Amino acid sequence: MSDTTSSVPFVDLKRLQAPLRADLEAAFSRVLDHGIYVLGPEVQAFEQQLSGYLGAADTAGVSCGTDALLAAFLALGLPAGGEILMTPLSFIASASSVLRAGLRPVFVDLPDIGFHPSPQAFEDAWTPATVGVLAVHLFGEPVPMADVAALCARRGGVLVEDCAQAIGARTPSGASVGLAGAAGTLSFFPAKNLGALGDGGAVFGSDPALIAHVRRIRQHGRRARDAYDELGGNFRLDALQAAMLRVLLPALDDWTQARAANAASYLAAFAPLERAGQLQLPQPLAGHAWNQFCIRTPHRANLVEALTAAGIGHAVYYTRALHQQAALAAAVPAEHLPNAERCCAEVLAIPVYPGLTEAERNRVIEVVTQTLPC
Ligand SMILES: Cc1ncc(COP(=O)(O)O)c(C=O)c1O
Numbered sequence: 001m002s003d004t005t006s007s008v009p010f011v012d013l014k015r016l017q018a019p020l021r022a023d024l025e026a027a028f029s030r031v032l033d034h035g036i037y038v039l040g041p042e043v044q045a046f047e048q049q050l051s052g053y054l055g056a057a058d059t060a061g062v063s064c065g066t067d068a069l070l071a072a073f074l075a076l077g078l079p080a081g082g083e084i085l086m087t088p089l090s091f092i093a094s095a096s097s098v099l100r101a102g103l104r105p106v107f108v109d110l111p112d113i114g115f116h117p118s119p120q121a122f123e124d125a126w127t128p129a130t131v132g133v134l135a136v137h138l139f140g141e142p143v144p145m146a147d148v149a150a151l152c153a154r155r156g157g158v159l160v161e162d163c164a165q166a167i168g169a170r171t172p173s174g175a176s177v178g179l180a181g182a183a184g185t186l187s188f189f190p191a192k193n194l195g196a197l198g199d200g201g202a203v204f205g206s207d208p209a210l211i212a213h214v215r216r217i218r219q220h221g222r223r224a225r226d227a228y229d230e231l232g233g234n235f236r237l238d239a240l241q242a243a244m245l246r247v248l249l250p251a252l253d254d255w256t257q258a259r260a261a262n263a264a265s266y267l268a269a270f271a272p273l274e275r276a277g278q279l280q281l282p283q284p285l286a287g288h289a290w291n292q293f294c295i296r297t298p299h300r301a302n303l304v305e306a307l308t309a310a311g312i313g314h315a316v317y318y319t320r321a322l323h324q325q326a327a328l329a330a331a332v333p334a335e336h337l338p339n340a341e342r343c344c345a346e347v348l349a350i351p352v353y354p355g356l357t358e359a360e361r362n363r364v365i366e367v368v369t370q371t372l373p374c
Pocket of ligand 1: 065066090091093162164165186187188199200201
Protein backbone atom coordinates (compact mmCIF):
# COMPACT_ATOMS: atom_id res chain seq x y z
CA MET A 1 0.00 0.00 0.00
CA SER A 2 1.21 3.41 -0.77
CA ASP A 3 1.56 6.18 1.73
CA THR A 4 -0.21 9.06 0.01
CA THR A 5 0.84 11.52 2.70
CA SER A 6 4.55 10.93 2.17
CA SER A 7 6.57 13.70 0.69
CA VAL A 8 9.57 13.33 -1.57
CA PRO A 9 11.87 16.35 -1.69
CA PHE A 10 13.15 17.45 -5.08
CA VAL A 11 16.56 18.02 -3.47
CA ASP A 12 17.65 17.81 0.17
CA LEU A 13 21.27 18.91 0.45
CA LYS A 14 21.42 18.27 4.19
CA ARG A 15 21.20 14.53 3.48
CA LEU A 16 24.29 14.68 1.27
CA GLN A 17 26.33 16.82 3.61
CA ALA A 18 25.48 15.05 6.87
CA PRO A 19 28.12 12.28 6.51
CA LEU A 20 30.75 14.91 5.71
CA ARG A 21 29.83 17.33 8.48
CA ALA A 22 32.89 16.73 10.66
CA ASP A 23 35.22 17.24 7.68
CA LEU A 24 33.37 20.38 6.61
CA GLU A 25 33.61 21.78 10.12
CA ALA A 26 37.33 20.98 10.25
CA ALA A 27 37.86 22.79 6.93
CA PHE A 28 35.86 25.75 8.23
CA SER A 29 38.08 25.89 11.33
CA ARG A 30 41.21 25.69 9.20
CA VAL A 31 40.10 28.82 7.30
CA LEU A 32 39.32 30.62 10.57
CA ASP A 33 42.78 29.65 11.77
CA HIS A 34 44.67 31.02 8.77
CA GLY A 35 42.30 33.94 8.20
CA ILE A 36 42.74 34.21 4.42
CA TYR A 37 39.21 34.56 3.10
CA VAL A 38 39.52 35.48 -0.58
CA LEU A 39 41.60 33.42 -3.07
CA GLY A 40 44.85 32.32 -1.33
CA PRO A 41 46.00 28.79 -0.53
CA GLU A 42 42.52 27.24 -0.20
CA VAL A 43 41.56 28.37 -3.69
CA GLN A 44 44.92 27.33 -5.13
CA ALA A 45 44.66 23.88 -3.58
CA PHE A 46 41.09 23.45 -4.81
CA GLU A 47 42.04 24.58 -8.32
CA GLN A 48 44.78 21.95 -8.45
CA GLN A 49 42.50 19.25 -7.09
CA LEU A 50 39.81 20.17 -9.61
CA SER A 51 42.24 20.26 -12.55
CA GLY A 52 43.30 16.74 -11.56
CA TYR A 53 39.71 15.57 -11.39
CA LEU A 54 38.80 17.14 -14.73
CA GLY A 55 42.03 16.28 -16.55
CA ALA A 56 42.45 19.98 -17.35
CA ALA A 57 45.77 21.78 -17.76
CA ASP A 58 44.57 24.50 -15.42
CA THR A 59 41.47 25.78 -13.61
CA ALA A 60 40.59 29.20 -12.20
CA GLY A 61 38.09 29.36 -9.36
CA VAL A 62 35.60 32.21 -9.74
CA SER A 63 32.58 33.61 -7.94
CA CYS A 64 29.83 31.65 -9.74
CA GLY A 65 28.94 29.89 -12.97
CA THR A 66 27.62 33.11 -14.47
CA ASP A 67 30.92 34.91 -13.90
CA ALA A 68 32.79 31.85 -15.17
CA LEU A 69 31.07 32.29 -18.54
CA LEU A 70 31.58 36.05 -18.52
CA ALA A 71 35.26 35.78 -17.59
CA ALA A 72 35.85 33.05 -20.20
CA PHE A 73 34.32 35.13 -22.99
CA LEU A 74 36.16 38.28 -21.87
CA ALA A 75 39.45 36.37 -21.77
CA LEU A 76 38.87 35.07 -25.28
CA GLY A 77 38.87 38.66 -26.54
CA LEU A 78 36.41 38.08 -29.38
CA PRO A 79 35.44 41.00 -31.65
CA ALA A 80 32.67 43.16 -30.19
CA GLY A 81 29.24 42.25 -31.54
CA GLY A 82 30.45 38.85 -32.74
CA GLU A 83 27.72 36.23 -32.78
CA ILE A 84 27.73 33.14 -30.63
CA LEU A 85 25.54 30.22 -31.72
CA MET A 86 23.81 28.59 -28.77
CA THR A 87 20.81 26.68 -27.53
CA PRO A 88 17.57 28.47 -26.68
CA LEU A 89 17.04 25.98 -23.83
CA SER A 90 19.19 26.90 -20.85
CA PHE A 91 19.37 29.04 -17.74
CA ILE A 92 19.43 32.75 -18.58
CA ALA A 93 23.06 33.09 -17.48
CA SER A 94 24.24 31.13 -20.54
CA ALA A 95 22.98 33.91 -22.81
CA SER A 96 23.24 36.95 -20.55
CA SER A 97 26.97 36.31 -20.05
CA VAL A 98 27.49 36.30 -23.81
CA LEU A 99 25.73 39.66 -24.06
CA ARG A 100 27.59 41.12 -21.09
CA ALA A 101 30.88 40.16 -22.78
CA GLY A 102 29.88 42.37 -25.73
CA LEU A 103 28.82 39.48 -27.97
CA ARG A 104 25.41 38.53 -29.36
CA PRO A 105 23.70 35.18 -28.79
CA VAL A 106 22.07 33.54 -31.81
CA PHE A 107 19.58 30.89 -30.73
CA VAL A 108 19.53 27.70 -32.78
CA ASP A 109 16.39 25.58 -32.47
CA LEU A 110 16.35 22.09 -30.96
CA PRO A 111 15.58 18.96 -32.98
CA ASP A 112 12.13 17.29 -32.59
CA ILE A 113 13.53 15.02 -29.91
CA GLY A 114 16.34 15.90 -27.54
CA PHE A 115 17.42 18.87 -25.50
CA HIS A 116 20.31 20.17 -27.66
CA PRO A 117 20.71 21.72 -31.12
CA SER A 118 22.36 19.28 -33.53
CA PRO A 119 25.84 19.91 -34.98
CA GLN A 120 24.16 20.28 -38.38
CA ALA A 121 21.85 22.98 -37.01
CA PHE A 122 24.88 24.91 -35.73
CA GLU A 123 26.55 24.51 -39.12
CA ASP A 124 23.43 25.73 -40.96
CA ALA A 125 23.20 28.77 -38.67
CA TRP A 126 26.83 29.82 -39.15
CA THR A 127 27.23 33.21 -40.92
CA PRO A 128 30.18 35.57 -41.48
CA ALA A 129 29.21 37.30 -38.20
CA THR A 130 29.58 34.05 -36.20
CA VAL A 131 32.60 33.91 -33.90
CA GLY A 132 31.88 30.67 -32.08
CA VAL A 133 29.55 28.25 -30.32
CA LEU A 134 28.50 28.04 -26.70
CA ALA A 135 27.52 24.42 -26.06
CA VAL A 136 25.53 23.73 -22.89
CA HIS A 137 25.67 20.25 -21.37
CA LEU A 138 22.15 20.75 -20.10
CA PHE A 139 20.78 18.47 -17.36
CA GLY A 140 24.21 16.78 -17.10
CA GLU A 141 24.04 15.24 -20.58
CA PRO A 142 27.50 14.81 -22.12
CA VAL A 143 26.53 16.21 -25.52
CA PRO A 144 28.94 14.82 -28.17
CA MET A 145 31.24 17.66 -29.16
CA ALA A 146 33.45 16.20 -31.91
CA ASP A 147 31.39 17.57 -34.82
CA VAL A 148 30.83 20.98 -33.20
CA ALA A 149 34.53 21.26 -32.28
CA ALA A 150 35.47 20.35 -35.86
CA LEU A 151 33.01 22.94 -37.20
CA CYS A 152 34.51 25.66 -35.00
CA ALA A 153 38.05 24.69 -35.97
CA ARG A 154 37.15 24.68 -39.69
CA ARG A 155 35.45 28.08 -39.53
CA GLY A 156 37.96 29.70 -37.18
CA GLY A 157 35.46 30.10 -34.32
CA VAL A 158 35.78 29.34 -30.62
CA LEU A 159 33.98 26.62 -28.69
CA VAL A 160 33.06 27.24 -25.06
CA GLU A 161 31.25 24.57 -23.03
CA ASP A 162 28.86 25.56 -20.26
CA CYS A 163 29.25 22.59 -17.91
CA ALA A 164 27.40 24.25 -15.01
CA GLN A 165 25.05 21.25 -14.84
CA ALA A 166 27.52 18.62 -15.96
CA ILE A 167 30.51 18.21 -13.67
CA GLY A 168 31.15 14.47 -13.49
CA ALA A 169 29.75 13.86 -16.98
CA ARG A 170 32.09 11.92 -19.22
CA THR A 171 32.56 11.52 -22.96
CA PRO A 172 32.74 7.99 -24.43
CA SER A 173 36.54 8.08 -24.04
CA GLY A 174 36.12 8.73 -20.32
CA ALA A 175 37.28 12.34 -20.50
CA SER A 176 35.46 15.07 -18.64
CA VAL A 177 33.09 17.25 -20.61
CA GLY A 178 34.37 20.76 -21.19
CA LEU A 179 37.73 19.95 -22.77
CA ALA A 180 36.72 19.89 -26.44
CA GLY A 181 37.15 23.61 -27.04
CA ALA A 182 38.81 26.70 -25.62
CA ALA A 183 37.26 26.53 -22.15
CA GLY A 184 34.72 24.79 -19.96
CA THR A 185 32.80 26.56 -17.21
CA LEU A 186 31.33 25.25 -13.96
CA SER A 187 28.87 26.39 -11.32
CA PHE A 188 29.06 25.32 -7.69
CA PHE A 189 25.60 26.63 -6.83
CA PRO A 190 24.52 24.34 -3.95
CA ALA A 191 22.05 22.26 -6.00
CA LYS A 192 24.56 21.50 -8.74
CA ASN A 193 26.20 18.05 -8.83
CA LEU A 194 29.14 19.54 -6.94
CA GLY A 195 27.59 22.29 -4.87
CA ALA A 196 29.37 24.61 -2.47
CA LEU A 197 27.72 25.98 0.67
CA GLY A 198 27.09 29.17 -1.27
CA ASP A 199 28.06 30.41 -4.72
CA GLY A 200 31.14 29.45 -6.66
CA GLY A 201 32.30 28.62 -10.16
CA ALA A 202 35.33 27.78 -12.27
CA VAL A 203 36.81 28.11 -15.74
CA PHE A 204 38.99 25.22 -16.90
CA GLY A 205 40.72 24.13 -20.06
CA SER A 206 43.76 22.89 -21.89
CA ASP A 207 45.34 26.29 -22.54
CA PRO A 208 47.16 27.59 -19.44
CA ALA A 209 47.52 31.05 -21.03
CA LEU A 210 43.75 31.43 -21.31
CA ILE A 211 43.19 30.35 -17.70
CA ALA A 212 45.95 32.76 -16.58
CA HIS A 213 44.01 35.47 -18.43
CA VAL A 214 40.83 34.46 -16.57
CA ARG A 215 42.80 34.87 -13.31
CA ARG A 216 43.60 38.46 -14.27
CA ILE A 217 40.05 39.17 -15.34
CA ARG A 218 38.64 37.79 -12.07
CA GLN A 219 40.61 40.56 -10.32
CA HIS A 220 39.52 43.55 -12.44
CA GLY A 221 42.10 42.84 -15.13
CA ARG A 222 44.97 43.10 -12.62
CA ARG A 223 48.40 42.35 -14.17
CA ALA A 224 50.44 43.30 -11.13
CA ARG A 225 49.92 45.28 -7.96
CA ASP A 226 48.04 48.47 -8.92
CA ALA A 227 48.46 47.75 -12.67
CA TYR A 228 45.23 47.12 -14.57
CA ASP A 229 45.58 46.64 -18.33
CA GLU A 230 42.01 45.71 -19.18
CA LEU A 231 38.56 45.66 -17.62
CA GLY A 232 37.51 42.62 -15.66
CA GLY A 233 35.44 42.31 -12.53
CA ASN A 234 35.40 41.01 -8.99
CA PHE A 235 34.89 37.37 -9.91
CA ARG A 236 36.96 35.84 -7.08
CA LEU A 237 36.18 32.56 -5.35
CA ASP A 238 35.95 32.75 -1.56
CA ALA A 239 38.45 30.69 0.40
CA LEU A 240 35.64 29.28 2.56
CA GLN A 241 33.83 27.91 -0.47
CA ALA A 242 37.06 26.47 -1.83
CA ALA A 243 37.68 24.79 1.53
CA MET A 244 34.18 23.27 1.49
CA LEU A 245 34.61 22.15 -2.13
CA ARG A 246 37.91 20.44 -1.27
CA VAL A 247 35.94 18.24 1.13
CA LEU A 248 33.00 17.67 -1.23
CA LEU A 249 34.82 16.93 -4.50
CA PRO A 250 36.00 13.43 -3.45
CA ALA A 251 32.33 12.45 -2.96
CA LEU A 252 31.29 13.56 -6.43
CA ASP A 253 31.78 10.26 -8.28
CA ASP A 254 29.72 8.34 -5.70
CA TRP A 255 26.98 10.94 -5.98
CA THR A 256 27.06 10.71 -9.77
CA GLN A 257 26.70 6.92 -9.53
CA ALA A 258 23.72 7.32 -7.23
CA ARG A 259 22.14 9.75 -9.69
CA ALA A 260 22.76 7.25 -12.50
CA ALA A 261 21.15 4.45 -10.47
CA ASN A 262 18.05 6.60 -9.90
CA ALA A 263 17.94 7.46 -13.59
CA ALA A 264 18.31 3.80 -14.58
CA SER A 265 15.32 2.87 -12.40
CA TYR A 266 13.19 5.58 -13.97
CA LEU A 267 14.27 4.63 -17.50
CA ALA A 268 13.31 1.00 -16.92
CA ALA A 269 10.04 1.78 -15.15
CA PHE A 270 8.87 4.36 -17.70
CA ALA A 271 9.89 2.52 -20.89
CA PRO A 272 6.34 1.13 -21.36
CA LEU A 273 4.92 4.66 -20.97
CA GLU A 274 7.24 5.87 -23.68
CA ARG A 275 6.20 3.01 -25.97
CA ALA A 276 2.57 3.99 -25.32
CA GLY A 277 3.30 7.60 -26.36
CA GLN A 278 2.62 9.04 -22.89
CA LEU A 279 6.05 10.58 -22.45
CA GLN A 280 9.53 10.90 -23.91
CA LEU A 281 12.48 9.79 -21.83
CA PRO A 282 15.83 11.58 -21.74
CA GLN A 283 18.61 10.06 -23.83
CA PRO A 284 20.45 7.56 -21.61
CA LEU A 285 23.92 8.49 -22.83
CA ALA A 286 26.86 6.74 -21.17
CA GLY A 287 28.67 9.20 -18.91
CA HIS A 288 25.51 11.21 -18.18
CA ALA A 289 25.79 13.11 -14.89
CA TRP A 290 22.00 13.36 -14.40
CA ASN A 291 21.87 16.80 -12.83
CA GLN A 292 18.22 16.60 -13.78
CA PHE A 293 16.02 13.74 -14.94
CA CYS A 294 13.70 15.51 -17.39
CA ILE A 295 10.90 13.78 -19.20
CA ARG A 296 8.67 15.36 -21.81
CA THR A 297 4.95 14.79 -21.81
CA PRO A 298 1.96 16.49 -23.41
CA HIS A 299 0.14 15.58 -20.17
CA ARG A 300 2.38 17.73 -17.99
CA ALA A 301 -0.43 19.61 -16.25
CA ASN A 302 -2.00 16.32 -15.04
CA LEU A 303 1.33 15.01 -13.89
CA VAL A 304 2.20 18.21 -12.04
CA GLU A 305 -1.17 18.04 -10.29
CA ALA A 306 -0.64 14.41 -9.26
CA LEU A 307 2.94 14.97 -8.07
CA THR A 308 1.88 18.03 -6.10
CA ALA A 309 -1.01 16.12 -4.49
CA ALA A 310 1.42 13.34 -3.52
CA GLY A 311 3.94 15.80 -2.09
CA ILE A 312 6.59 14.89 -4.64
CA GLY A 313 9.03 17.64 -5.59
CA HIS A 314 9.27 18.51 -9.29
CA ALA A 315 10.37 21.46 -11.43
CA VAL A 316 10.14 22.80 -14.96
CA TYR A 317 13.43 23.64 -16.69
CA TYR A 318 12.52 25.90 -18.39
CA THR A 319 9.04 27.39 -18.59
CA ARG A 320 10.15 29.61 -21.45
CA ALA A 321 12.99 29.55 -23.93
CA LEU A 322 15.77 32.13 -23.96
CA HIS A 323 14.51 33.92 -27.09
CA GLN A 324 11.29 34.57 -25.13
CA GLN A 325 13.09 36.37 -22.29
CA ALA A 326 12.65 40.15 -22.34
CA ALA A 327 16.07 40.68 -20.75
CA LEU A 328 17.72 39.12 -23.80
CA ALA A 329 16.10 41.39 -26.36
CA ALA A 330 19.57 42.50 -27.53
CA ALA A 331 20.25 38.96 -28.77
CA VAL A 332 19.87 38.33 -32.49
CA PRO A 333 16.07 38.24 -32.86
CA ALA A 334 14.52 34.78 -33.13
CA GLU A 335 10.80 35.19 -33.60
CA HIS A 336 9.77 31.61 -33.30
CA LEU A 337 11.71 28.48 -32.40
CA PRO A 338 8.92 25.91 -32.48
CA ASN A 339 10.78 22.91 -31.09
CA ALA A 340 12.27 24.82 -28.16
CA GLU A 341 8.88 26.32 -27.35
CA ARG A 342 7.18 22.91 -27.49
CA CYS A 343 9.89 21.49 -25.26
CA CYS A 344 9.25 24.24 -22.70
CA ALA A 345 5.56 23.32 -22.72
CA GLU A 346 6.26 19.61 -22.10
CA VAL A 347 9.43 19.26 -20.04
CA LEU A 348 9.29 18.19 -16.39
CA ALA A 349 12.03 17.26 -13.92
CA ILE A 350 11.47 14.66 -11.21
CA PRO A 351 13.75 14.01 -8.21
CA VAL A 352 17.03 12.31 -9.17
CA TYR A 353 19.49 13.70 -6.60
CA PRO A 354 21.76 11.22 -4.81
CA GLY A 355 20.02 11.45 -1.43
CA LEU A 356 16.77 10.01 -2.82
CA THR A 357 15.87 6.77 -1.03
CA GLU A 358 14.68 3.66 -2.86
CA ALA A 359 11.26 4.02 -1.24
CA GLU A 360 11.01 7.62 -2.41
CA ARG A 361 12.07 6.69 -5.92
CA ASN A 362 9.47 3.91 -6.00
CA ARG A 363 6.85 6.37 -4.85
CA VAL A 364 7.74 8.71 -7.72
CA ILE A 365 7.48 5.79 -10.16
CA GLU A 366 4.14 4.78 -8.68
CA VAL A 367 2.61 8.24 -9.03
CA VAL A 368 3.93 8.78 -12.57
CA THR A 369 2.74 5.38 -13.81
CA GLN A 370 -0.67 5.80 -12.16
CA THR A 371 -1.12 9.23 -13.74
CA LEU A 372 0.04 8.31 -17.25
CA PRO A 373 -1.44 4.82 -17.72
CA CYS A 374 -0.40 2.87 -20.80
C1 LIG B 1 23.44 25.97 -17.62
C2 LIG B 1 23.81 26.98 -16.59
N1 LIG B 1 24.72 27.93 -16.91
C3 LIG B 1 25.09 28.86 -16.01
C4 LIG B 1 24.58 28.87 -14.74
C5 LIG B 1 24.99 29.95 -13.80
O1 LIG B 1 25.60 29.47 -12.65
P1 LIG B 1 25.56 30.30 -11.27
O2 LIG B 1 24.18 30.19 -10.73
O3 LIG B 1 26.58 29.62 -10.42
O4 LIG B 1 25.93 31.69 -11.61
C6 LIG B 1 23.65 27.90 -14.37
C7 LIG B 1 23.06 27.91 -13.00
O5 LIG B 1 21.95 27.47 -12.80
C8 LIG B 1 23.25 26.94 -15.31
O6 LIG B 1 22.35 26.00 -15.00
